[in-house]
Every structure is written in structure tokens, then in C-alpha cells.
Amino acid sequence: MKFLKKIRVVLSLLFFIPILVFFLDFTGKLPTQMHQFLSIQWVPALLSLNFGVIGVLFLLSLLFGRIYCSSICPLGILQDIIAWKASFFRKKKKKFRFDYKKPQNILRYSILAGTILVFIVGSSVLVLLFDPYSIFGRIASQLFRPIIIWGNNGLAALLNGFGNYSLYKIEQLAFVPLAFILAVVFFLIIAQLSVKYGRLYCNTICPVGSSLGLLSKVSLFHISIDESTCNSCAACEKQCKSQCIDSAAKKVDDSRCVTCFNCLSACKKNGVKYGFRYKKQTSESQESPTDKSRRTFLLASGAVLTTVAFANVKSVVGKKDSMQSRKPIMPPGAGGINHFNKHCTGCQLCVTKCPMQVLKPSVLEYGFSGITQPHLAFSTHIFCSYDCNICSTVCPTGALKLLPIEEKKLTQIGVAKFRKDMCVVYTRETDCGACSEHCPTQAVHMIPYKNGLTIPEVTEDLCIGCGGCESICPVRPYTAIYVEGVTTQIKARKPEEAKKFNKKIDDFGF
């Protein structure tokens, strides 16, 4: 049975490495199809109603227990790696480090029920905060990625100095302090928990873990202790990172077992078995969570309304320029703001894949509940590329619906607002036209002004809100043309084509 652990480790790495590399890749060279690895995560699958994946994951859990937690969930595997790494720094004797702990049923089921209820009532704030995949996404993109890019930039500076341009400097525009702090805090907490208490996060906080625990209680296969061979040496218990093996009572708490199979490898007597649950039932299953679930339910629902109310508070501070108080600009494919806010878990995948780095994690643009959900932030040369739909193709949660490129080119994510009294053509009476130059649809075009000068004009129904105009406007810090977000992304009018030129030119003209 010891081979099971090996299989688990290999399987975990097969899932973990591609996901990690996909998040870290800053060259854009990895195929975007790799996002398929992410659609097999529980929360993204549930949010995007990907019934195929939901079915498979459900079946897996019913058959084998919490396989998801030990081999598919990137945060789970990250915790294992941290704990494993940390064990190198530990004294030999202490390698056997865990003890059986009682389950924190009230806590874990309150969080689970609370998350579901808050979501149903209308906010995904708890999903966003607790979904393990999204936490991993934020840690990978906001903590690991910047470190990797800094390393790259140092190396690139060195190589460029020798005339070697195989590496090049990457600007870190999507680096947002709040998102970074959030990632660091979660990372430190989870790292600390995993070193000291194994999978405590997965078994007390993670709503995915708690719900899978309900399934693994009745899974076809499970870990059990053979009472005839077991001598209660506790070797398995000391190796159990879920702290769910009570070696004295010779019982395993299936709801917390993540089927890592460490115990199988630890037992010298072959007393720990992974086998059918239903062949000969000897004792009734352990204490039922339903005993306490009523109280839990009441406690949780009490918190629900407060959370929802709190989550929907948007920052309402008096701001000087209308640019500062503009509506946030959602990525193309978001559809409506309600759909987007409810389905996005802030995993940052689109942010890391955006070749223009115009997508950034939000702070309070969407209110507290939308913290770290992506929005477009324009700056010099940074705008939404006309021929790009990558964000909508990689989104695993369905917060961004896939937009074919031709459709994306007509999707209005915002509308340009021109402020003539700030424009250099008006204030300095000089030619500029940078905004129109960058406008892919010519919604921003130049019309005659005076003294042979031309001044911009916006045809709103042609505008798709890409921000090319805002990004290049020389007026700073508040630009003379800026994009106002929309609450519902509608289809813009298709730009008319120019008249074709078919005459033959035979003369140079000079």
C-alpha cells in the first residue's frame, strides 16, 4: 500500500507545477490553453457551472475521499511543500510532529454555511477570501511573481550590459501594495499553520475542504485502522498532517482526512489500510455533524447579513477630479457588474496574463467585497490592446465570458469622456491628436478647430473604452480625455471602413 503515497506525490506535482509555472510566466510564451488546469478547481468549476468538471470531482471525492485536497488544490500542495521544506530545519526526532486534535466543527461548518449563504444573498466576498485556489493565485501572482521578475530584471540588466538581449526588463505595473500585503498575510498565516499544524487551514477554515469532508465521510474508499494488527504505536498519528488519526482509539476522522497516505507509509505493522468502507461495517460512523449543525447554522446566518451589508459598502469619499470617482472599468467579457462581482474570486490569473499589464487587482474600486478583483488602470502606453482577448479566454470562474476576438473588438467596456477645457489644443493652441492617433476605432477623431488646428471629438457609440486615448494624453495628472467605466458592457457600433483606393498611380508627383 506504500505506493499510494508515491502516486499521490507524483499526481500533486503534475497538477501543481503547471499551475505555478502558468501563474509565474511573464514572457507570455506558455500556451493560454494551460488555463484548463485551473478549470478543474472546485470553486471555479462551481462558479462557471462547469458540470462536467463538477461531476468528475464529485465522483472522485465519493470514490476516494478528499483527493482534490491532496493532489489537485494548489494551496494544499503548497502547504505540503512548505511543511516538507521546513522539516529539513527540524531536529531529527521531531520529524514525527503531529498529534491527534479534535475537529473544530463549529468553526468549520459556520464558515462553510456562512460562505454559501453570503453568496446566495448576494456577495462572493467570503468565496473570494477563502477559496484555496484563489488564495494560491494571489500568493503566486502578487508575491512569487514579483520576486521572479525582480530576479529577471537584475539578470537582464547584467546581460544587456554585454549586448545580450535574450532577457529584457519587465515592468511591474500590476503590483498593487494592498494585493501584495493580502498575499503576504495569507502566505505567512498558511505557512505557519502548515508547519505547526499541518492541514489546519484545510480542515477548519477552507469551505471547500469542509464540504469535501462531508463527502469523504461516505466515500467508497477510506483509511481505517486494523484493530487486530495495530499496537497503538502512534507512528501514523505523528505523521498525520490532518491530525485526524486517534491512535489510542484506533479511529480515523474521515471528514478531515485528505488521503495523503502518509500514515500507510508510516505504519510498520501494515495496520493502516486504505480500502472499501462498506464491506463489513462494524461500528456506526462517528459523531454526526448534524448534532451541532443547527446551532452552527444559526450562528452563521447571524453573521450573513452583517457580512453582506459590510461587503457592499463602497468607498464614498469626496474626490476632486471626476477621473478619481469614475466607475471601475471591468475587463472585457465581464458583462454586467453584478455578474462580474459575484463570479470573480480575485485569483489574478487574468492580471498575470494581460500582455499590456492594464489589468490590476482593485483596492476598493468595486467596494470591499470586490477586493483584488481586476479592473483596468490606464497609464502611459498602458491600455487595452485592440487585438487581444486573453483575459476572457483564461478566466476559470466564468466571471469573464469568452469573447471571440471580433466580438471583443466591439465590446464597450467604457466610454471616453473628452474635456475640451483641459485639452492642449484648447489651452495652448497647438496640434496634438495623440488620443485620436491611439484610437483603434476612430471613435476619437480630429475635427477642425481654428487656425488650421484640429481638436478631438468622441463618437460615443463607436468607443469601446480601450483607454488608448487616456493612456497617451499629454495632460497630467488628470487627462483631458479619460474612460468612464460602464455597469453593463454593450456592443459598440462597428466602425465604418474607409473608401478603397483603386486608381493606379504612375507618377511620382514631383
Place this chain on the structure above:
Amino acid sequence: MKRRDFFKSAAAVGLASVFRTNALGSTLNSTAFGNNMAVQSGPDLVAVMGGEPAAMLTRALKELGGIGHFVKKGYKVVIKPNIGWDRKPELAANTNPELVGTLVRLCKSAGASEVVVFDHTCHDWKKSYTNSGIEKAVTDAGGKMVPGNDETYYTEIELPRGVNLKKTKIHKSIVECDVWFNVPVLKHHGGAKNSIAMKNLMGIVWERGFFHGHDLHQCIADIATYHKAPALNIVDAYRIMKSNGPQGKSESDVATLKSLIISPDFVAADTASMKLFSQVQPTEIKDVRYIALAEKLKVGTQNIESLNVKRIKM
């Protein structure tokens, strides 16, 4: 012409192109060499029509004495095409890749130690380099694409003759090279009216926002006074963008003229290109204000008639 005389003039053209390219025409036409030399010394502007980009370039350079006049053995060469936009070659938003590739190949064959190509793009630089077809054409020809997306690649230079733009940061490769070629594409332009040789210089500059805020036309004329001028301005008019420039919306904005205009003189190159352009899209040259402003700064001449122009139909 005697063989020895030919070599003399060749050397002179070569030197002049390196050190005083703007003044190439005048040097040759007036004092330095006798009158008979001036007639023989090659044209100030070459215009070719009716061929493929590679053939037209080779033909035009032959008129100018061959690539060897400009590129000596061991030279570090820079080519600055327009690669500003994430657009395919058919849309004429960027310089023709075949033209750029051919120029790289010619420079290499003349013994250039390295041929570097870059642009400070408007769209994402990696996508622009790739989708313009230029990256492939350049690397296939043995050239090297270098990035222009970061301020660390730029270094400050003075423009003592500049009116609004007195100093700016330009790409180090230009500062450090032995010779460089400006290879723009002929385009309509929403802001500057037209984008040709001088407008293409905005791609060697880091801080372009200043241009837009301080009279775009004057700043374009100012940057053209940079003392290390390109050996040649090679204006790609194989496909031109007649409307909705500088990005274009579709192939309807493109007219195929199968032409090429080459001159060491910025103003002459832009003037001649405008005359060609006006046959497709009538435009007043005076509205492209930077041309007159540059002439005022003695960057070159709008008076095409005064120049030795070679027109070639293929």
C-alpha cells in the same frame, strides 16, 4: 569617370554620410569637388516605382553608390523602421518587413559587424515586433532585434538647435552606432497629419509625451536637428496608409503604390513623399507643419527642383 576618381568620390560620399549626412547634397553640389564631379557624384534623392521592396532598394542603393558607401567593414549599424503597432504588414502601419530584411542583409554583406533593429513602439513591443513581420525578417537576415521598452535603454542628448526640445533621451544603440538608417513607412497621421521620415524619429525618443504637450510639429522638427543624422532616409511607400493613420482600421486604408523614396535629406524625403501621397489623398504640405519648421532649422530643403533627383520606373 576614372576608376581613381570614382573611389575618391565614393570615399567622400561615405565620409559625408557618416559625419554630415544632412549636408550631403550641398557638399557634393558645391565646393568640395569640381562641377564635373557633382554631376557624376550621385543623386540627392532617388525615387523608384514599380518593383518589389527588395529589388527597389537594391536598385536605388546602386544609384547612391551601393551599400558599401555607407557601411564599412566592422561597422555597427542601426536600422530604425516604424514598428509602432501590433499590425500585420498588409495594413501598412509598420515598415515593410521585406524592405527591412533586405537592408539588414545588404549591411551584413557589406561587412557590418552587427545590425541592430528597434523601435520605441506604441503598442506592446513584443507583439509589434512579431506581428509586423519585422522580427522574423531581421533575424532571418542575420540582424538583431533589441527592445526599446525601458528607459534604461535610453541616454540623454542635447539639441542645441532645437526650439522647444532642447534635450531628450534617445536610444543608446543610435548614440553608439557607426551608421544608422531611418526606414519609415509613408502614412496618414491623425495628429501630425502625416508620418514619414522625421515623424519616425519619435521612435528613437523615450519621452514622447513632451512632444504632444509642447507643439508636436516643432518638437518633430527639433529632433531632426540631432547632429548624428541617419545616413539615409528610406521611405517605404510600397503600401501606404492613406487614411485613419497611424494605426489604420482595415485594408481599405491602404493604397499599394510600389514605391520607394530615398534621400539623406529629411526635408526633401518628406516633401517628395508628400507629393506622392497627395496623389492618393490630397494634402497641403504646409499643413504638415514640421516640414517647413525643419527647413527653417536648416535640416534640409523643400525645393526638390534644386536637387539632383533620380527617378526610376521598374
